[in-house]
């Protein structure tokens with residue numbers, strides 16, 4: 001077998017490998033784009049029960065875990081009384097650090113760069129460019145369900 005004949009399978013192997021890698025990268029982008037392009041209702045389909053209404057005190061956020069397709073996600077869930085229910089992703093919108101709720105101030109504080117949000121997730125100060133991401137929350141009977149992104 002000549003040197004050229006040996007090189008052909010190697011070249012073909014590399015072409016297939018590079019093509020396969022390109023396909024994997026392309027599919028990853030398609031998946032990410034779907035998160036942003038799909039309407040909120042499409043992301044809201046995966047409802048999970050996370051507790052009972054009586055587990056929540058009105059006006060006091062409770063940190064809950066939602067098991068999404070990408071793993072466990074932390075969400076602060078609040079019964080706002082007459083204003084309904086609110087679920088907020090616990091990731092800061094600046095660089096995704098986990099925010100903590102400070103009950104004495106009724107604010108979410110980001111430990112990384114000092115971002116501060118109000119009870120409803122609106123930015124009060126610091127570098128966060130936008131409010132905390134809202135998630136689907138529904139009450140059915142006496143059960144509380146969480147779902148995907150709303151914003």
Ligand code: FES
Pocket residue numbers: 092093094095096097110111112113114115126127128
């Ligand atoms: S990551 Fe929260 S303020 Fe920077």
